[in-house]
Amino acid sequence: MQDKTPLLVVKNLRTSFFTSAGEVKAVNDVSYHVDEEEVVAIVGESGCGKSVTQMSVLQLVQTPPGKILGGEVFYKGKDLLKYGQKSKEIRAIRGAEISMIFQEPMTSLNPVFTIGQQLSQVIRVHKHVSRKEAWAEGVEALRKVGIPEPEARMKNYPFEMSGGMRQRVMIAIAIACNSSLIIADEPTTALDVTTQAQVMELLMSIVKGLKKAMIVVTHNLGLVTRYADRIYVMYAGKIIESGTTEEIMKHPMHPYTIGLLKSVPNLSDEKGKALVPIEGAPPIVINLPDRCAFCPRCPYATEDCMNASMPGLRPVDVGQKHLVACHLDMRGSR
Amino acid sequence: MNLSNVKKRFKVFFNRGVLSVISFVVLLSFILIAIIAPLITKYSPYEQNVSNKYAASSAEHPFGTDKLGRDILTRLAYGARISLLASLLSSLVAAVIGLVLGLIAGFFKGFISQLIMRIADAELSIPPLVLTLVLSLLFGDGVFGVVMVIGISLVPTYIRLVFGLVLSQKKNDYVLAAKLIGQSNRKIILKHILPNCFPSLIVLFTMNLGTAMMLEASMSYLGIGIVPPTPTWGGMVSESYEVLILHPMQAILPGLCIMLVVVAFNILGDGLRDALDPRLRGKL
Amino acid sequence: MLGYIVKRLGISLIIIFIVTVFSFSIIHILPGDPARIALGEEADQAAVDALRAEMNLDKPITTQYVLWIKGILHGDFGMSIVEHRPVSRIISERLPKTISLGVPALILSVSLGLLSGIISAIKRGKFVDQILTICTTLAVGMPEFWLGVFGIFLFGLKLHLLPIQGYTAPSADFTQFVRRAIMPVVCLAIHLIASINRHTRANLLEVINQDYVRTARANGIPERTVILQHSLKNALIPVITMIALQVRVVLGGSVIVEQVFNITGIGLLLKTAVGNRDYLIIQGCVLILSMITVGCNFVVDLLYGVVDPKIRESWR
């Protein structure tokens, strides 16, 4: 078995928002990597910092109030954080090497420009081709994402399209410049169930067909089970568990991951099975004490958990790639 | 001191908070001056002394005297009374009328609502000073006349604001929820819709104080509404026009007063808007 | 498209109708007999009655209104009771002066306001923005008449750079027109420049936070294009509304500015007419001025379609 090379390596990334209430440590020392041709999921609830992490990779965080405080983002061996926020180098990466797909298809496209104008503009910025060629490439991209009558659709405005169609346009923009990595930030959350399936199948066929890598940011555990190769679970700005999808879905080791899985209603559950919710609400990450952030909601938390400082990621078993940030050994206690 | 240092201090000094505080202090001092005008000066604003006209600045007359020998400081202080009172009362008149009409237009559909909105549009199609000129024929001179004239010409701004607010609130589920628990329409307006209009209303009210002040000054400058010898800032600028080359300060001082107060009202309104209803940014 | 135009036109006509009712009734509620005012206190009753009959004042008020409107539709606004000349002729003499100052004022304020607003937004929080913010804040509070008086004092009386009063038609002597128009135009434009600047800045900053701007950045579009193309077009939509609403402020300002610079335009005409109770002139001026405003708003409504494809869609 040939070892895959990492495409993106994020090391000790820290991003904070400076608000009147204090420093929000949205991304607090996060490290992860994505190999070539791999689908990685970042899972967490709203406010856990999963989106900000991805925005930081491309330096798209609004400054102020946000600020990337430190860390390294190696993409194909180059540290992206060394480039300035508005530099030519980072712009050449955005959209051409790493593409992003956002959650809200309704607002993510500019309402006063046609699909064709927006699509061909991106192509022209990165490929230095003529207007006509860019337009033709745009039509081709729309065809690839399964939009019927792409020539006519190029002249449509976003508001003339359905949510699913707009998300396809976003995907078309993402693949138009042949980027190696697609970051999809909650790509299907705003869509209907069957449209969600359509869009995800399309994304997967593109990623597999064109041998791209993808990061899916989502809160939907089912989606992750179906599509991801590896999973990172985030809570309060930190990664608290990581491993292959099979390991995490079958043998979750962090009390938060366990709780999350027990609290989500599942179609395959037998009728009458009670949901076990996680009590309380996710914390607002301002001035959190240096201890496990899940402690106050954790049903297994001990006195030691309350007093000990923030646990680091450690292998569940020696030598394993399944990592967990918990003081407790949850093996067999579920 | 190098340039960047100067720029930095400049920035700190003129940030929102400091500016708001300054305008608040400016306003408070003008209000105070208006209230205690008789204590500030021993003269009456009408007291003429022709033998001492166009006096230079002195201990007796800090800002000198005008063409009839009246003390300029005294007239400025009494002018503050008239200007502040007129703008406050006219804004109140406008707010009350506009609020009621706006609520009616917003809550009830159909002909009444259309009529109110079209009348507001018609009023907004007449240039403001033209409107006040014509209305002043109807209401006559004096403070009451000016208050009514300016008040009525400001009404459409409130109608439009309240109308928009009511429409957007009616879409909110809490209005439906109130209906479902059996609340009557009248109660829904009074208990739910009205209180939610207040933040935006306060913002508009503060900003309209400046507009009203400006209109009053312009009217006084034209010699309609509040007429001489009653002291007004606009009127003082007008009176000093003929001696501009010799005594420019007589025109500049009252104008400065108008500008200070109007700017203060606007900054305060901006601050209130950002604090109470940031959605109005770019609209008011 | 046609449906949309017809609808906007209908609304405009309703507004103008309300304005005619308003200006007509205001004048007729007022105490005092216009015929008496025209002939003076000493005139005998028979002459007054004769004039009343001639001016249709003896007829019922609705008939008077209908006759007045009928006349207007034929271009007849009646006779001025002070000048004894047709109102339409007086207005057509005066209006070009007001417009020849108003149009440059509008152009000046839109161009300067937009430009400075964009600069403010791009350089938000920087030194340039701070300076512009202070200037516009002061400008909003500056009374037009005071700025005019101040300008006359400084540029006219002290520096002798510009003539202090009067008006020359651009067709008669263009250089003289420009020299005389500079100060009035600036006075007319000052408030509008400031408010367009504020609105453009606020709306641009609002738009810059939108999702589609983030998408543009995420796709590597250069920052200049992001702001000048993606953001500006969206930010312009509310600014256009605001400019349409402010046309009337410029027209209103002409009353003041014409008084300050002694320009015999429509503003000064109206002011004099109000003093004289020359009611047909008042009615005519109010009507003409509000028709100009309504007309501008109508054009702006159509302009919307150029900027906002959603509106264009609804035209079909």
Added chain:
Amino acid sequence: MKNNTLLEVNDLKMHFPIFKGAFGMKAGVVKAVDGVSFSVREGETFGLVGESGCGKTTVGRSILRIYKPTAGTVIYNGEDITSYTEKEMSKYRREMQMIFQDPYSSLDPRQSVGSIVREAITTDKNCKLSLSEVDAKVDELLQLVELDASMKDRYPHEMSGGQRQRLGIARALACNPKLIVCDEPVSALDVSIQAQIINLFIRLQKKLGLTYVFVAHDLAVVRHISDRIAVMYLGNVVEITEATELYDNPLHPYTKALLSAVPVTDYDVEKKRERITLQGEVPSPINAPSGCPFHPRCIYATEECKQKKPELAQHGDNHFVACHIIK
């Protein structure tokens, strides 16, 4: 005792006209709901599930008579309330309540928690409680929805999404309702909070004998809470059956596709599941297709499906399907 029918909806139609052009001419109708029938028994949870635009919310709101239906009848408690005026409705107004999707816009931002609940209690014309009794009732209701009594003086913006939704429930309960229409009550909430609210709904039903009409797009949530489920597509009910039966034995092609589109978190089960991806998009309800509304996307569609609209027909115990293919 789940035999008394509390609510019956017969051939309900709700068409919204669209106006266009200069003179507000009627340009067409949106057939939001086009002939829906079902009945809800006292004490049960009836799930209405479907994708956006299928008309499920409109059905919910028509039951509460927020809209006046275009055609069909709504029978509540044996009484036809379809054409009741606002005044006639007032006797049932408080018996039928609603829980909203958006916990932000459904609470008046200027009202404190206590005042929101108090208003719902005192609006009752027959309310003869003294001030202190009302206060006691407020505390009781807050306790019922597991909100701390100390929250009474807080304002909605100081609360989390889950707490707001609890408050919305408390407001509805203050009216002593029999029937509650829950319109997507958990879809705006975080995953870990959803379970708390779902459990609360179940507990309250057991305690107070409530009847729910549970409108949602999330099949897993609906299946978890409902006794019976109606699947809606483009203004029509395509399948009605018991919750377990729906998952174990879905019959309508649309239901099958809908179920397969929802991934499950059970790794082994998920990897073995059959995936049906529907082609095309939901047609606009303005010019809905003739015949079976699902036929343009259905792989089994025949000529009959294009011509004739299928009626709900019984296929097994308590299992009704509207499809020509299933025989």
